[in-house]
Amino acid sequence: MRITLEKWYAQPVHCPFCGCATKLDEPEVSCRHWLYTAYFEFLTRSERFNKVAGLPEDLDPDMTTETTEKHGNNYEIINKNQHKFFNLVEYDLPTPSDGTLIGFAPIDE
Numbered sequence: 477m478r479i480t481l482e483k484w485y486a487q488p489v490h491c492p493f494c495g496c497a498t499k500l501d502e503p504e505v506s507c508r509h510w511l512y513t514a515y516f517e518f519l520t521r522s523e524r525f526n527k528v529a530g531l532p533e534d535l536d537p538d539m540t541t542e543t544t545e546k547h548g549n550n551y552e553i554i555n556k557n558q559h560k561f562f563n564l565v566e567y568d569l570p571t572p573s574d575g576t577l578i579g580f581a582p583i584d585e
C-alpha cells in the first residue's frame with residue numbers, strides 16, 4: 477500500500493506499525509519496521525531489506541553507475557522486492573524530491 481503525503485513539511489514520517497518517528501536524513505535510526513528510504517540517487521536500506529533482497533550489507537546507499545548496472549536503480553530494487561514483505565506500507569513524499577519513498581513492514585516473528 478502506498479500513501480502519498482502531499483503536504484509534508486519536513487516533519488519526521490511515523491512508522492504505521494509502532495509510531496516511531498523516521499527522519500529523512502537518518503532513517504537508519506528508525507524502528508525495526510523500517511525497510512528503506514529512496515531519495516534522489518540514494519537508497520538507504522535496513523539489514524532486513526538487504527537480506528530479503530539479496531543485497532550486500534556493505535552496498536553504498538549512493539547508487540553509483542556500477543551499482544545500478546548490477547542491481548538496478550533504487551526504484552527498480554524496491555519494485556522487485558516489495559512483494560516479499562507482507563503488509564508493506566510505503567510513504568511517497570512528492571517534496572522535497574519527486575519520488576522520495578519510505579517503506580515499512582511488520583516483523584514476521
Ligand SMILES: [Zn+2]
Pocket residue numbers: 491492493494495496507508509510
Ligand atoms: Zn515501527
